[in-house]
Amino acid sequence: MEEIKNRVFEVIKRVFKLRDLTLDEDFLREGNIEGWDSLGHLNLLMELEREFGIKFSLDDIERSRTFRDITALIERKLNERKT
Amino acid sequence: MEVAVLSNINMEPLSRFLNGCYFSGFGQYLKDLKDRSSPFWSKDFDVIWLHFDVDLEPPEFISILRNTILPEVEELARKRTKTLIIFSELCFPQYHIEHFFRKKKLFEEIQYFNKEIEALSITIPNFLVLSTEYLIRKVGYSNFLNENFWYAGRIKYSLKAFESFGREIKRIYKAYKGLIKKVLIVDLDNTLWGGIIGEDGIDGILLSEDGKGKIFRDFQKNVKKLKDLGVLLCIVSKNNYSDVVEVFEKHPLMVLKLDDFIGKKINWKPKHENIKELAQELNLGLDSFVFIDDNPFERKVVREFLPEVAVPEFPEDITVLNSWFWEEVVYEYFPKLSVTKEDREKLEQYKRNIRRRELQSKLTSYEDFLKSLQINLNVYVDDGRFKTRLAQLTQKTNQFNLTTRRYTESDIENFLNSKDTIVYALEYRDVFGSEGIVGEAIVRVKDDEAVIDTFLMSCRVIGRNVEYQFLDFIINDLRKRGIKRIFGEYIPTKRNILVKDFYKKAGFTEISQNKFMKEL
Numbered sequence: 066m067e068e069i070k071n072r073v074f075e076v077i078k079r080v081f082k083l084r085d086l087t088l089d090e091d092f093l094r095e096g097n098i099e100g101w102d103s104l105g106h107l108n109l110l111m112e113l114e115r116e117f118g119i120k121f122s123l124d125d126i127e128r129s130r131t132f133r134d135i136t137a138l139i140e141r142k143l144n145e146r147k148t
Numbered sequence: 149m150e151v152a153v154l155s156n157i158n159m160e161p162l163s164r165f166l167n168g169c170y171f172s173g174f175g176q177y178l179k180d181l182k183d184r185s186s187p188f189w190s191k192d193f194d195v196i197w198l199h200f201d202v203d204l205e206p207p208e209f210i211s212i213l214r215n216t217i218l219p220e221v222e223e224l225a226r227k228r229t230k231t232l233i234i235f236s237e238l239c240f241p242q243y244h245i246e247h248f249f250r251k252k253k254l255f256e257e258i259q260y261f262n263k264e265i266e267a268l269s270i271t272i273p274n275f276l277v278l279s280t281e282y283l284i285r286k287v288g289y290s291n292f293l294n295e296n297f298w299y300a301g302r303i304k305y306s307l308k309a310f311e312s313f314g315r316e317i318k319r320i321y322k323a324y325k326g327l328i329k330k331v332l333i334v335d336l337d338n339t340l341w342g343g344i345i346g347e348d349g350i351d352g353i354l355l356s357e358d359g360k361g362k363i364f365r366d367f368q369k370n371v372k373k374l375k376d377l378g379v380l381l382c383i384v385s386k387n388n389y390s391d392v393v394e395v396f397e398k399h400p401l402m403v404l405k406l407d408d409f410i411g412k413k414i415n416w417k418p419k420h421e422n423i424k425e426l427a428q429e430l431n432l433g434l435d436s437f438v439f440i441d442d443n444p445f446e447r448k449v450v451r452e453f454l455p456e457v458a459v460p461e462f463p464e465d466i467t468v469l470n471s472w473f474w475e476e477v478v479y480e481y482f483p484k485l486s487v488t489k490e491d492r493e494k495l496e497q498y499k500r501n502i503r504r505r506e507l508q509s510k511l512t513s514y515e516d517f518l519k520s521l522q523i524n525l526n527v528y529v530d531d532g533r534f535k536t537r538l539a540q541l542t543q544k545t546n547q548f549n550l551t552t553r554r555y556t557e558s559d560i561e562n563f564l565n566s567k568d569t570i571v572y573a574l575e576y577r578d579v580f581g582s583e584g585i586v587g588e589a590i591v592r593v594k595d596d597e598a599v600i601d602t603f604l605m606s607c608r609v610i611g612r613n614v615e616y617q618f619l620d621f622i623i624n625d626l627r628k629r630g631i632k633r634i635f636g637e638y639i640p641t642k643r644n645i646l647v648k649d650f651y652k653k654a655g656f657t658e659i660s661q662n663k664f665m666k667e668l
Contacts, residue, residue, distance in 0.1 A: 126300040
């Protein structure tokens with residue numbers, strides 16, 4: 066899980082071009098970060114699909130709008146793939 | 149590279165793969181095209197890319213494109229001659245109600261439209277077509293689209309699709325600008341054939357009409373196609389020379405012949421040293437070379453010692469050797485819009501140069517050598533037949549080039565058509581044969597003064613005093629036109645130190661640093 070969190074965090078920094086962001090799980094969510102608006106959200110999730118080689122459903126995209134939701138979702142997807 | 153994207157769908161994720169993108173707002177592309185006060189018109193772009201997706205539009209969209217948008221685009225191309233206009237060919241929708249119909253009306257319309265833009269790309273020099281079909285086939289339709297993000301926020305294409313669009317646009321731009329390599333260096337063992345000749349012997353190497361050996365036979369056929377495009381081929385291989393000659397001469401399924409290669413370094417020396425020698429022998433910069441080798445060690449050595457040489461990764465699975473070669477080598481390093489006569493004869497021209505050098509080493513004095521060449525020069529003035537070659541020369545010539553100004557074919561066409569600009573093309577021939585157009589000068593004239601904007605010679609003929617005869621011809625021609633003063637200029641680059649004193653030697657006076665003048 067830690068590894069997933071770090072990778073997601075790196076992608077967030079890259080997508081929103083924020084180098085000095087701190088990994089604050091409660092703070093990282095749509096609306097709190099410059100650029101993370103509804104279009105930014107789509108860009109972020111597209112990058113995460115590429116990063117982890119997974120595919121989100123429409124529901125995934127609409128529901129997962131915080132760092133916690135997203136990392137939990139990715140963990141679930143990666144586990145599903147293993148089993 | 150600054151790119152403007154005009155589209156009927158959201159293309160913004162492209163900015164992840166292309167820097168400096170401008171996107172017309174949603175539904176704004178027509179306004180951008182028409183409204184000369186929009187920011188789209190006030191900025192200079194290297195490329196304007198128009199991409200339309202017919203899938204989502206009503207049936208009359210194609211006739212709107214043809215009747216309303218295409219004339220605007222033509223106008224755009226003619227107005228903005230410094231900009232390359234790229235138009236994506238229209239794609240058939242994957243799913244369509246007429247799919248099983250004998251007569252597919254929509255398909256016919258799309259085909260007709262694509263034929264029309266293809267015709268434009270032949271008549272308008274700064275207008276080119278992007279093959280969407282090719283990209284979709286490459287990526288695969290289901291990977292090209294993003295149904296989830298489409299319904300979440302109207303992003304129709306996947307990141308993979310945007311990545312391949314970005315790459316394709318860069319390649320088309322490179323082809324347009326002539327930013328391509330000149331030489332392909334290949335390794336032999338496990339590259340031109342399977343196995344190792346020194347160990348497996350001529351009967352043991354893989355090269356056949358079926359099975360794994362066919363991969364290598366096909367590969368050789370593809371390499372030969374590059375040769376026919378005007379790319380020079382070289383071998384750099386650690387082997388015994390006699391083993392290699394045996395394969396080339398005796399193996400019945402070899403496609404390439406030793407004669408197809410202008411340079412052959414078959415020895416046990418480090419490969420980077422061999423490549424350096426090739427660059428000297430061919431009189432080409434290291435950045436003109438692409439090096440292919442299956443051995444990661446050799447690739448690393450060349451990358452480390454000669455960072456200017458392009459060294460693409462080699463496929464780990466040899467099965468994909470040929471598609472890899474097309475995708476990562478041919479399309480990446482050798483994209484071309486057309487082939488000139490000079491391209492087709494390139495190998496022979498370089499061979500003649502080697503024979504000239506042999507003759508030179510036999511003769512005692514350089515003057516005798518020049519005399520024995522029986523050089524014959526021809527100068528063509530404002531001759532449109534050579535416009536492709538003339539653009540190519542400005543793009544590729546680095547050493548004997550006074551100003552290193554790069555021009556596209558449409559720039560050259562403008563010079564040819566302009567009364568204030570004279571374009572001179574120099575043709576060279578000697579006992580060994582014709583070298584085609586090897587020298588070029590672009591001169592701007594105003595009243596009784598002339599400014600030499602461009603003066604260059606192909607490296608193939610440097611050192612035969614041809615440059616002075618060419619300049620003399622130009623001076624005489626300008627005199628006849630009533631010119632009283634000629635100005636020349638030297639713009640130093642890393643590569644053109646050779647011509648630093650050219651104008652001085654030709655009798656011009658230096659009026660300020662690197663600016664020269666001659667009174668007639």
